[in-house]
């Protein structure tokens with residue numbers, strides 16, 4: 601657990617022989633083009649704007665942090681296959697309220713939108729349509 605396989609070397613490392621990366625250290629090279637790396641999986645952008653949601657006090661919610669859920673902005677379990685290593689953020693509001701839940705999955709105050717979606721890194725990126 602915590603490891604994943606990467607099919608390609610980053611372009612800056614193509615000239616170097618493939619190596620196994622595990623928990624930040626280099627080990628024996630793997631045969632073929634497959635290598636292991638410990639880099640955490642990155643979420644995909646589900647939407648370039650937040651989702652307005654009516655939240656109920658005391659109700660438990662699971663905000664999708666991987667971006668693959670088809671029930672945005674909430675988790676539908678797709679992360680188990682599409683983004684192992686990422687898990688939903690569970691939260692329980694203390695009061696009834698309308699909240700803007702992050703759709704770009706880049707917010708620094710999850711699950712709430714903090715305006716990060718306005719940055720070029722999000723606005724210029726492709727939106728995920730498939731898990």
Ligand code: FES
Pocket residue numbers: 647648649650651701702703704705706707708712713714715716717718
């Ligand atoms: S939608 Fe992600 S920060 Fe606003």
